[in-house]
Amino acid sequence: MNELLGHVNYWIVIFLMMMGLYMVIASSNLIKKLIGISVFQASVFILYITFGKITEGSPPIITDNTDVYSNPLPHVLILTAIVVGVATTSVGLALIVRIQEAYGSLDEDDIHDINDNDDFDIKSRSIT
Amino acid sequence: MIAAAIVALLITLALTLIRAFLGPNIYDQILAVNSFGTKTVLLIVVGGHALGWFSYVDIALMYAMVNFVGTLAVMRFFEQYKPQGENNDY
Amino acid sequence: MIENLELLIDVCLLTFLLLIVFAAIKTTNLFVATMLFGIFSFVTALLFLDLDAVDVAFTEAAVGAGFTTVLMLSALRLTGAFENVKHRHSVLGLFIVVLTGAALIYGVADFPNMGDANAPVHLHIAPEYIQLTQEKIDIPNVVTAVLASFRGYDTFGETVVIFSAGAAVLLLLGMGHAEPKHEPEQNLVLWVVVKPFIALILIFGLYVQFHGDFGAGGGFQAGVIFASGFILYSLVFGESYARQVVPASILPRFAALGVIIYGLTGLVSLLSDKTFLDYNALSSNPVSGQHLGILLVEAGVGLAVFSTVLLIFYSFSGVNHNE
Amino acid sequence: MIISILSDICLLLGGILTLTGAVGLLRLPDFYSRLHAASVTESLAAPLLIIGVILDTGFTLDSAKLVLIIVIMVIVNPTITHALCRAAAHGRISPEMESETEFSGKESK
Numbered sequence: 001m002n003e004l005l006g007h008v009n010y011w012i013v014i015f016l017m018m019m020g021l022y023m024v025i026a027s028s029n030l031i032k033k034l035i036g037i038s039v040f041q042a043s044v045f046i047l048y049i050t051f052g053k054i055t056e057g058s059p060p061i062i063t064d065n066t067d068v069y070s071n072p073l074p075h076v077l078i079l080t081a082i083v084v085g086v087a088t089t090s091v092g093l094a095l096i097v098r099i100q101e102a103y104g105s106l107d108e109d110d111i112h113d114i115n116d117n118d119d120f121d122i123k124s125r126s127i128t
Numbered sequence: 129m130i131a132a133a134i135v136a137l138l139i140t141l142a143l144t145l146i147r148a149f150l151g152p153n154i155y156d157q158i159l160a161v162n163s164f165g166t167k168t169v170l171l172i173v174v175g176g177h178a179l180g181w182f183s184y185v186d187i188a189l190m191y192a193m194v195n196f197v198g199t200l201a202v203m204r205f206f207e208q209y210k211p212q213g214e215n216n217d218y
Numbered sequence: 219m220i221e222n223l224e225l226l227i228d229v230c231l232l233t234f235l236l237l238i239v240f241a242a243i244k245t246t247n248l249f250v251a252t253m254l255f256g257i258f259s260f261v262t263a264l265l266f267l268d269l270d271a272v273d274v275a276f277t278e279a280a281v282g283a284g285f286t287t288v289l290m291l292s293a294l295r296l297t298g299a300f301e302n303v304k305h306r307h308s309v310l311g312l313f314i315v316v317l318t319g320a321a322l323i324y325g326v327a328d329f330p331n332m333g334d335a336n337a338p339v340h341l342h343i344a345p346e347y348i349q350l351t352q353e354k355i356d357i358p359n360v361v362t363a364v365l366a367s368f369r370g371y372d373t374f375g376e377t378v379v380i381f382s383a384g385a386a387v388l389l390l391l392g393m394g395h396a397e398p399k400h401e402p403e404q405n406l407v408l409w410v411v412v413k414p415f416i417a418l419i420l421i422f423g424l425y426v427q428f429h430g431d432f433g434a435g436g437g438f439q440a441g442v443i444f445a446s447g448f449i450l451y452s453l454v455f456g457e458s459y460a461r462q463v464v465p466a467s468i469l470p471r472f473a474a475l476g477v478i479i480y481g482l483t484g485l486v487s488l489l490s491d492k493t494f495l496d497y498n499a500l501s502s503n504p505v506s507g508q509h510l511g512i513l514l515v516e517a518g519v520g521l522a523v524f525s526t527v528l529l530i531f532y533s534f535s536g537v538n539h540n541e
Numbered sequence: 542m543i544i545s546i547l548s549d550i551c552l553l554l555g556g557i558l559t560l561t562g563a564v565g566l567l568r569l570p571d572f573y574s575r576l577h578a579a580s581v582t583e584s585l586a587a588p589l590l591i592i593g594v595i596l597d598t599g600f601t602l603d604s605a606k607l608v609l610i611i612v613i614m615v616i617v618n619p620t621i622t623h624a625l626c627r628a629a630a631h632g633r634i635s636p637e638m639e640s641e642t643e644f645s646g647k648e649s650k
Contacts, residue, residue: 006331055333136556
């Protein structure tokens with residue numbers, strides 16, 4: 001029972017991660033893919049924070065009441081990773097907006113079809 | 129008693145989530161998402177007090193603000209978006 | 219009792235996360251998917267709080283739930299919110315995902331139990347950081363100490379990454395400009411409520427910026443909170459008014475200024491024969507030097523994050539003419 | 542002693558109210574009645590729950606911030622409700638009249 005409860009976080013995090021991966025693989029819409037990547041990313045964050053937790057421990061802010069602190073190192077890593085994650089997401093979204101302007105579609109299959117067509121000229125498709 | 133309040137809030141969150149999934153139209157979903165946000169603020173306050181989370185009040189304050197901004201953003205961009213998507217079934 | 223409650227909240231929140239992601243996979247309306255991602259971030263932040271990571275919860279709530287949602291929504295306005303109906307359910311994809319998941323679950327079996335104080339991660343370096351923070355830096359928040367002082371290099375790198383992300387978005391989309399016909403409708407109730415609310419958000423941002431040494435908070439969070447005050451202004455009163463308050467053209471300079479403040483703090487210590495970003499050089503007393511260094515560095519981070527976030531918002535919400 | 546009993550009563554009432562609100566949000570037939578159920582209960586339940594916590598903490602800096610949270614929620618909830626209702630009315634969502642449904646129990650848009 002103890003073993004089960006000790007690992008339940010990891011298992012659910014892996015389920016989440018795989019759902020994010022499935023979103024990236026299976027949906028052909030680029031924004032949906034980006035949401036999938038973000039879900040994957042968030043589940044990695046949860047995994048790291050789960051590592052840092054110590055039972056009976058308090059947050060790594062020094063007080064007189066306790067001597068047991070949770071591990072601060074994963075917190076630092078994930079704190080910056082979240083901000084960098086949103087920065088990369090915004091670059092991805094900007095790319096998606098440009099793709100939409102150039103191709104008129106966000107569907108991966110449509111974009112491949114248009115690319116296979118030799119007559120296609122990206123500049124002429126740009127939306128004003 | 130505080131444990132009962134926490135359990136009630138968790139059940140509330142679950143019920144609100146069901147409404148957010150079911151719809152049936154987008155306004156219902158916006159309402160449910162906003163309601164979910166306020167219930168999380170309450171859960172942070174009550175849970176934070178019961179479990180002794182550090183500086184939970186700051187985070188609850190921040191959640192209340194972010195929830196407001198987020199809901200307004202949803203409504204604003206939805207209104208802006210609508211004219212182009214006239215043929216959808218809202 | 220307390221332990222059980224903590225575990226109950228933990229498991230409930232993880233289940234909510236699974237349900238939310240499942241619903242996000244099922245829906246074809248991208249607006250709904252984005253909103254669901256917003257509450258996904260909310261629940262994640264709550265989970266971080268439950269797992270003792272106060273600072274991370276703060277960041278996730280400000281950045282993930284607040285800014286990412288706004289960003290995705292404003293991108294959807296430019297691209298359209300409906301997924302193609304021929305949304306495919308890839309059998310091969312499902313197979314790959316199940317296989318990867320099974321491998322990972324097999325790998326996880328060897329992990330130490332959650333909360334085990336003797337797990338290998340907790341034995342090295344983390345106790346030293348906690349001890350050194352008490353001895354050499356003397357601020358209560360270990361996370362801020364590690365972030366700004368012990369691992370100042372990493373944080374400098376991350377600030378530069380954020381700056382370059384802002385530059386990339388600027389190159390791709392341009393600054394944009396406000397379009398009068400897209401202005402929000404006049405809603406008196408909203409105007410009256412939002413005005414004092416913005417002041418509250420800005421004060422709270424300053425509090426988070428300067429309270430980061432003692433409690434949860436710091437430059438990253440404060441920058442985003444500060445920016446979200448202006449984002450709120452732009453949402454309610456209109457883009458063109460927001461651009462009068464904070465002109466878009468000064469934002470790239472502010473972002474660069476933030477990075478430069480960080481870098482210069484490092485250079486000062488380099489010039490006085492210490493290593494880069496060793497704040498002991500900043501004052502005759504090492505401890506107060508550390509305090510000063512952390513304050514400066516956090517200010518640089520806050521400025522850079524604030525201007526980059528607002529810049530990205532302007533780029534997405536403005537109207538762009540590429541020709 | 543009395544304060545702790547009062548705090549318990551507040552927490553209990555708040556919990557019951559949030560539950561009722563959620564059940565209303567789930568069960569009521571059309572958008573406007575659901576909005577009503579959610580917003581009204583929320584505006585009362587939030588202060589009750591937070592007052593319950595304040596009574597338990599005593600008067601510290603934290604309780605001042607909690608009072609601020611109450612103020613924010615009491616102001617923000619009706620505002621959001623108002624804006625949402627207005628948006629829905631502009632979005633051609635019409636309330637469901639009794640004559641149309643006749644307690645069919647069916648949900649309509």
